[in-house]
Amino acid sequence: MMEIRFNRFIKLGVMLLVASLLIGCASTNGPEQVNDPLESVNRGVFTFNEQVDIYAVGPLSRGWVAITTDGMRTGVTNFYRNLAAPGHALNAALQGKWGQAGEVSGRFVVNSTIGLLGLFDPAASMGLNTDREDFGQTLGVWGVEQGPYLVLPLLGSSSTRDVARYPVDWYTDALVWLALDSATLGAFTALYVINTRARFEQQVQMQRDAPDPYAFSRSAYLQRRQSLVYDGNPPLDEDPYSDFFDELEGDN
Template sequence: MQSVHLFRLLFLVLLTASLTGGCSSIPKEQRDPRDPWQTYNRAMFQFNTDFDNAFLKPVAQGYQAITPEPVNQGITNFFNNVADVTSAVNNALQFKLSRAGTDVSRVVVNSTVGLAGFIDVASNLGIPSYKEDFGQTLGYWGFGDGPYFVMPILGPSSVRDTIGFAGDVLVDPFFSLEADEIYWGFVVLRAIDVRAGLLDASKLMDEAALDRYVFVRDAYLQRRRNLVHDGNAPADQDYDLFWDEDALDP
């Protein structure tokens, strides 16, 4: 039942973007072929910023203030260990069998010697971490980014990575938990842990960026492109594979 609700939500989110995300209110000189839904995206970006300032950021600051650093790091390590399971699946789907084996090794070592992942023994042993996701897997098999898309609450994405996010949720070990209260407890704790880890980065971004929306969009797309190509992205830009820039003209 969770998967049905997930895909219904994904469909509604994408439908909302397609219906409300026209570019008619964006000056032509500010339009970007990677971002044809900029009107919607900027509105959602502002909503997410307000939501973060009102709820997520204060909670993350409080969490960081009351949680001892060893415990905080242990929780981060635990969720990173869970992410290695998803990474192993995606590396296998990309036929990167050596990397998939490394991910499995990390999970085995950290889940046993590392006490369920709270201690990152694997990194101390020099076992690399890859953290592949389903969006990267789709990119590996030739799927272009598609239009840039800001997801409610979750933030920057693309059509490809939004679909990939749904795939990652399905293979997440927590998704199989039958007790909803335990599942959502892990989801909330992981979100708070991630946000707490971004507090310093968000402070630097606020000080450096003239247009936070453009800064986040460009940084996200560049990082994702780099990840999909394992750090060897080709020189040509392929963000507009599914969108014709001429179609942006009113």
Template structure:
């Protein structure tokens, strides 16, 4: 896989994160249900501090000692593990083509791709990942987003997507392979550090461009989720 392939995958490392936000920057504004604006703004400030002073420095250190190819392979491994989540939600949304392609990707990448460290399914056959989660499934079923909520450490969300976290976590193999909550949190933290290391500077760039960071993140998150549900 050449350098351009690695860069493309690196830019996809924060699903629903900085890359998606940048894609939506400047999109038409829509009214957001935000009755908890005071709390949400405060929690955004807390998450901003955690990112800038904890997550980002660790991610920079990780980037300094591990080559980009290795970090991208780690990202692919974790993405491959989430096959059950993508499969079930593609099926629940009646996206049978996506479910079939996801199954083919998992079979090829888990074997030829060495447990998902490489992505021959995309490189050789053009099979793309079909990222679907239970929040999107509920949206397809007609469930409204509800009020906007900023979650500690996890960032922007809404009532529907917050409710969907439990089903999504139940389809994450880490939930079952890890021995207890501390190990689960450790693995998820490492996964986040690795993903962040592939997009160093993206968050700061967004923050610099935003006049008021909280409503910017809020509006773009809701627009992005709406777009994914409608696709």
């Protein structure tokens, strides 16, 4: 059951832009007791992000879907995931998951060569590990508490712990080192944002249909991050949306 919930929340994680922010120090009581002292500010940022999506990112992503095929978009997704693999391998190693780190590294080599720079995913047929670890998860495994919930401009849901993952994951992404200049990097980043947003159209609409989209997004994020830190088997916590999420089992 927790594996199903883990996969479900993976779908809900939408990242809109690349940036870096400073980490703060704070404690948390866990997702069952939402730690959101900045809720009024967070709701304002959430509304801003929603407007950006409604008037810019959303329409661009739907246009992208109109002029591309499922296969093309899958290839783009594979390409970006492959470039992020070195960072995933590093974080797996930092968490002491040496076998996983080796498999992810193997995936990177196979997909970067046989898979034509990652456009294809032959490593999947070889059964190589597809798990993705970021620095926020690493801090969680090390015992750093989640801290207050945050909503970042354009990036969306985060926390005072998870915000530290952006600079680390940024500099361990091969794209940053392969891009010839800032204009090229910006173009690749824009394509990543649009292609990623296109994958989550249904989930975005589901969030907007919730009685309280902000609370829905917060709950989904906190449970997802908790699940990631515990590798899909976090402690069972009470959540106001848990029954609703159970009804989405068919989406998997």
